[in-house]
Each structure stands twice: as C-alpha cells, then as structure tokens.
Amino acid sequence: MSESSLKEKTAKGLFWGGFSNGAQQLLNLAFGIVLGRLLDASDYGMVGMLTIFSAIASALQEGGFVSALTNRKEVCHKDYNAVFWFSMLCSIIIYILLFLAAPLIAGFYQTPELVPLSRFSFLGFVIASMSIAPRAYLFKNLKIKETTIISISSLGISGTVGILLAANGFAYWGMATQSITFVTVMTVLNFYFSRWKPKLEFDFRPIREMIGFSSKLIITNIFNIINNNLFSVLLGKFYSAREVGNFAQANKWNGMGHTLITGMINGIAQPVFTSVADDKARQLAIFRKLLRFTAFISFPAMLGLSLVSKELIVITVGAKWLPSAYILQLLCIWGAFIPIINLFSNLIISRGHSSVYMWNAxxxxxxxxxxxxxMYPYGLEWMLRIFVAINIGWxxxxxxxxRREINLRLYDMLKDLSPYLLLSAALVTGTHYATRPIENLYLGMIAKIILVAGLYAFILWRLQSVIFRESIEFLLKRKRA
Structure with a gap:
C-alpha cells in the first residue's frame, strides 16, 4: 500500500472512529443521565458485581480471534467459519458452567438476587459469540463507516429499551435487558454489513494455526479485565452495593471519556501497523505520529473531565451521586494515559508478540x-491513588x-507526549483556581470548558502545532466534501 493511500485510509479511519465513538458517548451521556435519575446506586451495584464474570467469559469465547485474523496475511472463508463455530461452542460451554456457578457467585457477595440476574445477564456473551467472525471481517478490512452504523444503532435501540424498563420499575433488570438488547442488535447488524454467512462445516484446522497467538491474547484480556474490575470485586466483597454503585458510576464516566479516544485509535492502529510491519522505519514514523495525535486528544479531554467532575455528576445524575465525583477525578488521571498505553500494546500485537502483551498484563x-x-486498610482514596500511579508508571x-521492536528512543517518546501533557495540566490547574469564585454549577462548568478548550486551541495555533493544523485541515476538507 502506498504512503498516500495508507495516510488517506488512516485519516478516514480516525475520522469515522472519532465520529462513531463521539456519537456513542453522546448517546451514553443521554441514556446515562436518564438512568442515573431513575435508578439508585444499589441498582448499578447489582449489575456491577457481575461485570467481571461477564467480561472474563466474553474474553474466553472471543479467544483473541479478531486480532489473530487481522494479523494473518491471507484469510479465506474457512478461517472465519472455523472461528464462528469454535466461538459458539466455547460460549455455550462457558454459559452452562456459569449457570451452574450462579449460586456460588451470589454466595460470594451474599446477595441471593444475583442468581437469576446472573443467569439472565450471561446470555449476552452467547449471543455476542455469533458476531465474532463477521466483526473480524469488518475490522480487518477497515470498514469503519459500517462499524459506526452498527455501534450507534445498537446503542440507540438498547438504550431506549433500558430507559423504558427502568421507568416502569424493572430497576437493575432493565439494565441487564439493555445489555442483552445491545449485543443482539449488534450481532444482527454485523452479519448484515459484512455479508458473511457461516457454512455447516466443522474444520478447526485454522483454529490450531491461530491458537498459539490468540491464546496469549485470551490470557492477557482476562488479566486486563481483572485489573479493570478489581475495585468492583473488592468493594462488592467488603462494602455495600451502594459503594460499588458509586464506583461504577464514576468508572462509567471515565470509561466514556477514554473509550472515545481509544476506540478511535483501535479502529485503525493494528491494521495499519500490520500493513507496514516489514518496514520498521515507516512503522516508527507512523507510530510517532499516532502517538502525538493520541496525546493531543487524550490529555486535554481526560484532565478536563477530571476538572468538571463535580459539576458533571451533580448536573447530570443528581446530588445523590456526589460521592462518585472525587472517584472520577482520580480515575480520569489514569484515563488520560489509557489510549496511549493502548497504542503501545497495539504496536506489540502487530509485531506478532502476543506473549509480550500477555506477560505485561x-x-x-x-x-x-x-x-x-x-492499601485496603487505608481506605478507597489511597487504593485509587496507588492504582493510578502504578498504571501510569507501567x-x-x-x-x-x-523500543526493542522499532528503535523508539525515550527522548522521542517524551518529546511527543510532554508538550500536550504539560500544557493540559497547566491549563486545568490554572482554570481550577481561576473559576473557584463561581458558585453556580452551570456557569462554573461552562467557564471551565471554554477556558481550557479555548486556550488549548489558541496556544497550539500560535505555536504552529503540526498535529493541530493537520486535524483542522482534514475536518475542513471533510466539511467541504
């Protein structure tokens, strides 16, 4: 693929990825506000206690095959077909095991209501397993526009279902049904847009060829899930559902923020890196440009979210969720680095080193x-501080x-990251003190956003930032088109 063609595909992928994730987060924001006012912390806590089990089960049945198929130079129908049937078989076996384990899960949390809720919620990953093969096809072929339509449609329909059920008194059952609806709609649309259909053939030879690579991704994903849901498990064990709910609310907003950026990068990073894997110099140049772009977006967005956490929580979901505001402030600092760390891991995977990815996790x-x-005896605040510090240091x-793979120098990495990190941190800190006299929540939030965003854009424009200029030029080009 020529450099101009790859650059155009990358730019379009980032555009559609940004549009997709932006639209999804706006929908998440709208649905989150309504559900946050209809439900209380204990409802969120009930679903939050099961998150880690559903996520691990999903990682097991997905098997890392999306990445494995993407990394293969030549892929044919029998490869996708093998993944489809193998994923289905695994998901059914895992569901049966979790169905039988539901009383043990409920006993761990000392919450009997989790037995029927877990058995219903876990159906979601059985349905989702059917979409792995067509989703891999769309991902490998950079069908970002189609993926955008799938994601927005699934979120819109499932969010509407969740709100209707919550408004009619279904509480946490409404949230569980919302998740089932989401994966069902997404599965149907993945088949529709990929035009891929399975055949009744059971040839698992392609699985044996991919299992060495994909099995390491499975283990990695499980440990990542444990890491990301560590607090939900500990709080669910030692505290009440309300504490779990407050953390889940804060983590949801943090996730909405960094997922917007991570999703944009994920849509193109591995396919683009894989396409130039034979040219280390070119791969290094592409990696550094994506690194600067990620830092340019991530640091002001996530540190800015930390700045307005109190106003955002109270205005959107009400003062009853105020305890989650401080948790959100700390999580957003970690969230600012998640897209950057994710970019590094994508590079490692594209080089075929799933074992490095696994052992890191x-x-x-x-x-x-x-x-x-x-740190548990010292309270949640210190637990979170250590958690954030370790993740950033990693x-x-x-x-x-x-560095070992593409000869990236430490000086170059810091040169690519530090201007955006230092500028964002300085603007957020200055704005925090400048707006302290403003007592009105709405005025305070608006003032903070305008000051940080306006000054950030103005300073980058005056400094003639290449990333800033290219981003504006591309958006203007899309607008004219």
Whole structure:
C-alpha cells in the first residue's frame, strides 16, 4: 500500500472512529443521565458485581480471534467459519458452567438476587459469540463507516429499551435487558454489513494455526479485565452495593471519556501497523505520529473531565451521586494515559508478540492486586491513588518493549507526549483556581470548558502545532466534501 493511500485510509479511519465513538458517548451521556435519575446506586451495584464474570467469559469465547485474523496475511472463508463455530461452542460451554456457578457467585457477595440476574445477564456473551467472525471481517478490512452504523444503532435501540424498563420499575433488570438488547442488535447488524454467512462445516484446522497467538491474547484480556474490575470485586466483597454503585458510576464516566479516544485509535492502529510491519522505519514514523495525535486528544479531554467532575455528576445524575465525583477525578488521571498505553500494546500485537502483551498484563495485574490489597486498610482514596500511579508508571515498561521492536528512543517518546501533557495540566490547574469564585454549577462548568478548550486551541495555533493544523485541515476538507 502506498504512503498516500495508507495516510488517506488512516485519516478516514480516525475520522469515522472519532465520529462513531463521539456519537456513542453522546448517546451514553443521554441514556446515562436518564438512568442515573431513575435508578439508585444499589441498582448499578447489582449489575456491577457481575461485570467481571461477564467480561472474563466474553474474553474466553472471543479467544483473541479478531486480532489473530487481522494479523494473518491471507484469510479465506474457512478461517472465519472455523472461528464462528469454535466461538459458539466455547460460549455455550462457558454459559452452562456459569449457570451452574450462579449460586456460588451470589454466595460470594451474599446477595441471593444475583442468581437469576446472573443467569439472565450471561446470555449476552452467547449471543455476542455469533458476531465474532463477521466483526473480524469488518475490522480487518477497515470498514469503519459500517462499524459506526452498527455501534450507534445498537446503542440507540438498547438504550431506549433500558430507559423504558427502568421507568416502569424493572430497576437493575432493565439494565441487564439493555445489555442483552445491545449485543443482539449488534450481532444482527454485523452479519448484515459484512455479508458473511457461516457454512455447516466443522474444520478447526485454522483454529490450531491461530491458537498459539490468540491464546496469549485470551490470557492477557482476562488479566486486563481483572485489573479493570478489581475495585468492583473488592468493594462488592467488603462494602455495600451502594459503594460499588458509586464506583461504577464514576468508572462509567471515565470509561466514556477514554473509550472515545481509544476506540478511535483501535479502529485503525493494528491494521495499519500490520500493513507496514516489514518496514520498521515507516512503522516508527507512523507510530510517532499516532502517538502525538493520541496525546493531543487524550490529555486535554481526560484532565478536563477530571476538572468538571463535580459539576458533571451533580448536573447530570443528581446530588445523590456526589460521592462518585472525587472517584472520577482520580480515575480520569489514569484515563488520560489509557489510549496511549493502548497504542503501545497495539504496536506489540502487530509485531506478532502476543506473549509480550500477555506477560505485561499478568505482571501488571499481580502488582495491582498486591498493592491495592496492601492499601485496603487505608481506605478507597489511597487504593485509587496507588492504582493510578502504578498504571501510569507501567507506560515505561511498554516503552521498553516498543523500543526493542522499532528503535523508539525515550527522548522521542517524551518529546511527543510532554508538550500536550504539560500544557493540559497547566491549563486545568490554572482554570481550577481561576473559576473557584463561581458558585453556580452551570456557569462554573461552562467557564471551565471554554477556558481550557479555548486556550488549548489558541496556544497550539500560535505555536504552529503540526498535529493541530493537520486535524483542522482534514475536518475542513471533510466539511467541504
């Protein structure tokens, strides 16, 4: 693929990825506001207690095959077909096991209501398993526009269902049904847009060829899930459903923020890196440009979200959720680095080193679990601080492996990241003190957003930032088109 063609595909992928994730987060915002006012923390806590089990089960049945298929040079129908039937078989087996384990899960949390709720909620990943093969086809072929339509449609329909059920008194059952509706609609649309259909053939030879690569991704994803849901498990075990709910509310807003950026990058990073895997110099140049773009977006967005956390929580879902505002402030600092760390891991995967990705995740999870358990007697605040510090520090571990692969220098990494990090941190800190006299929540939030966004854009324009200029030029080009 020529450089101009790859650049155009990358730019279009980022545009559609940004549009998709932006629209999804706006819908999430709207649905989250309504559900936050209809439900209370204990309802969120009920669903939050099951998140880790559903996520691990989903990782097991997905099997890392989306990435494995993307990394293959030549892919034919029998490869997708093998993944389809293998994923279906695994998901059915896992569901049966979790169905039988439901009383044990409820006993762990000492919440009997979790038995029927878990058995219903876990149906979601059985349905989702059917979409893995067509989703891999869309992802490998950079069908970002189609993926955008699928995501927005699924979210819109499922969100409407969740609100209707919550408004009619179904409480946490409404949230569980919302999740089932989401994966069902997404599965149907993945088949529709990919035009791919399975055949009644059971040839698992392609699975044996991919399992060495994909199995490491499975283990990695499980440890990532444990790491990301560590607090929900600990709080669910030692505290009430309300504390779990407050954390889940804060984590939801943090997730909406960094997912907007991560999703945009994920849509193109691995396919683009894989397409130039034979040219390290070109791959390094592309990686550094994506690194600057990610930092340009992530730092002001996530640190800005931390700045307005109190106003955002109270205005959108009400003062009853105020305890989650401080949790959100800390999580957003971690969230600012998630898209950057994700970019590093995509590079490692594109180089075929799923084992490096796996051991990184395992070591990080063990360190996190040890540190958080050690800090448990000192309260949630210190647990979160250590959690955030370790995750940010782990960026330098990722850097070590990327340096080995494409000769990325530490000086170059810091040069690409530090201007956007330092500028964002300075603007957020200055705005925090400048707006302290404003007592009205609405005026305070608006003033903070305008000051940070306006000054950030103005300073980058005056400094003639290349990333800023190219982003504006591309958006203007799309507008004219």
């Amino acid at each position: 395992i070591c990080l999870s063990i360190l996190q679990l040890t540190a958080v358990c050690a 960026l330098f571990v990722w850097f070590g492996f990327v």
